Structures are given as C-alpha cells and as structure tokens.
Amino acid sequence: MPVDTFRAWQAELNELDILRDYKVKMDSLIGEWENKILSLEVALEQERRASEEEISRWVVAHDRADRRAKMPGIGLGVGYGSSGEFVGMVGIVWKPFW
Numbered sequence: 001m002p003v004d005t006f007r008a009w010q011a012e013l014n015e016l017d018i019l020r021d022y023k024v025k026m027d028s029l030i031g032e033w034e035n036k037i038l039s040l041e042v043a044l045e046q047e048r049r050a051s052e053e054e055i056s057r058w059v060v061a062h063d064r065a066d067r068r069a070k071m072p073g074i075g076l077g078v079g080y081g082s083s084g085e086f087v088g089m090v091g092i093v094w095k096p097f098w
Helices: 003-069
Strands: 073-080 086-093
Touching: none
Parallel strands: none
Antiparallel strands: 073 086
C-alpha cells in the first residue's frame, strides 16, 4: 500500500471522527432544546389555565355585580363640586330589569 493512499485514508478517518463527534454534540444539544421546549410548553399551559380561571372569576364577579346593580337599594354619592366644596348625595337606586 502506498504511503500517500494510507495518509489519504487516515485523513478521511480523522475527518469522519470529527464529524461523528460533531453529530454527537448536535444530538445532545437537540435533546437539551427539546427538553427546554417541553418544559416551556408545560409552563405555558399552566399560565393559560391560570389566566382562563382568572377570566372566569372576573366574568362571574361581573355577572354578580350586574345582578346586584339591577336590584333596588340606597345609593350614596360623594365628591367635590366645581367650586371645590365637598358634596354628598343619598338617594334610592332603582334600575329596571331589562
């Protein structure tokens, strides 16, 4: 076997080893990224559920407040007038049911 052929094969084998090492490194990076993606998807799903629960709580609270607003009762209003004087008002509150 000629020396040049042996050296060429040796160089190809070295290059092949380098490529195999690179492939192993890339496979491990891909595995890490897939794990990170899965953990982020889990966190996103938890946030989505929490926000949906918060929205449903606000909807229920709004519905309750809307039902209460349609009921008769006594109203109290306070504030400041245009001249800076303190103004208060008490009255009967009635909102039709429609």
